[in-house]
Amino acid sequence: MTIDEGNHSNNFHPEEAKTNGKPRGERRRLPLLVMSACPLAGHTLPALHVARELVKKGFEVIFMTSTEFRDNVQAIGAEWSETAPCWPDAAVAAAQREKIPVGPARLVFDVETVFLKLIPTRTADLRSLLERVRERDPAREVVVVTETLALAVFAFQYGAPLPRGYDAFPKSIGLNVVPLLVSSVDVAPFGSGLPPDATEAGRARNRAMAEELREGPFKRLVALHKQILTDMGCTRTPERALFDGWLESFDTMFQMCSPSMEYPRSDLHPSIRYAGALPKMGINSNLKYPSWWSEIWANAALPAGSPEKKYVIPVAQGTLAVDYQEVIMPTIKALAGRDDVIVIAMLGVKGASLPADFEIPANTRVVDYFPYDAALEHADLFVSNGGYGSMTHGVINGVPMVVAGITEDKVEVTARAEYAGLAVNLKTQTPSSEQIAAAVDKVLGNPDYKAAAVRLMKENRDMDCHTVIEREILLYSKGN
Known part of the structure; x- marks a missing residue:
């Protein structure tokens, strides 16, 4: 950013x-x-x-x-x-x-x-x-x-x-x-x-x-x-x-x-x-959106409840700890079989890419370096490695989260996200795809998480x- x-x-x-x-x-x-x-x-x-x-x-x-x-x-x-x-x-x-x-x-x-x-x-x-x-x-x-x-x-x-x-x-x-x-x-x-x-x-x-x-x-x-x-x-x-x-x-x-x-x-x-x-x-007027971003805008324009409308789920690893095997790759694998989801994998480093031998499924879009807010304004859920900045961006956009991180201050950030009702905390640095899939289902299936996110967004805005x-x-x- x-x-x-x-x-x-x-x-x-x-x-x-x-x-x-x-x-x-x-x-x-x-x-x-x-x-x-x-x-x-x-x-x-x-x-x-x-x-x-x-x-x-x-x-x-x-x-x-x-x-x-x-x-x-x-x-x-x-x-x-x-x-x-x-x-x-x-x-x-x-x-x-x-x-x-x-x-x-x-x-x-x-x-x-x-x-x-x-x-x-x-x-x-x-x-x-x-x-x-x-x-x-x-x-x-x-x-x-x-x-x-x-x-x-x-x-x-x-x-x-x-x-x-x-x-x-x-x-x-x-x-x-x-x-x-x-x-x-x-x-x-x-x-x-x-x-x-x-x-x-x-x-x-x-x-x-x-x-x-x-x-x-x-x-x-x-x-x-x-x-x-x-x-x-x-x-x-x-x-x-x-x-x-x-x-x-x-x-x-x-x-x-x-x-x-x-x-x-x-x-x-x-x-x-x-x-x-x-x-x-605010989004920089000079921001260059990926060529596939029109798909995100088109999905956002669909009315709520439309059978064609998909969940948009950004996933980020932060900008300091960028071992993509920890959160990003397991999240992509966890959601690969879902045709009701668009995954936006944000790598956090200019010029970065996922391993050449990693298969990117049809429902996943990858961007190297991209502002969180530009993605989160269209998101239904945010998967993060638990940085304080990531949590804050989730809050100010009213987006519930799945968090997984225990290094630096992340063990405290993820605990607070859970305490506030904002997120499911996986309490590990290396979650499995199965853990992430279950957590995503839990957040999307329970309106209390979205309600907490919106309440926190309004509280901080006010x-x-x-x-x-x-x-x-x-x-x-x-x-x-």
């Missing part, structure tokens, strides 16, 4: 673009927004979606990310600032990672390699950027808006030396585009994939599991985390669970979904609020996350 280019320029003056309802002579200058995200597509593209809307509303945005996303940043009319990629040598890191068993051991590898070890770099790059902003315009008000796992902000909240020219760190807003990582008495530790349990027995379970994790797989990570912060000059370190400080160090942290898509917590930190899921970005975020930025602006 790519960011819609639009017609923005870096040479604009936000103070001339917006009056905030004030008489022309009383217009004030909007704060400069310094934004960032973890340089992975699933983290950066949602943050760029937010940035694009803020640029449209007259804000000047500087966005810190890796060179991979430089064109995306500049295409929305923002200024690009560089930080290091997550994987300096992606091929080597991927090879190392694949040798580690799925589960706590791989989670430890990801936390250490992708996040902890890059905290000093992200912090230094943000410090340098904020200093350049101050040198460029000493009087300019700044608000920092960053995806939480960029991990560029929280060290400053724990006493790391401030950027030159600042008496206090600017007001900061976090955008969380993964499941809530924070610990809770009501929820098992992140990575367990267990549903919430706030009963006395459940809370005892949650405490025991948290202690086991802290003193077991995470013990070395907790020590490394504290050492990194100490070496950076922080005057204190987080006292609670490993991830808590990352999300609780913002003035406001927005979970980018509605409450129904998360687990209830009686002890949620007061800085954490729900903003709702990002709405559709929250209007772009307005929520803009309102919070202006709340922190001294001009208000």
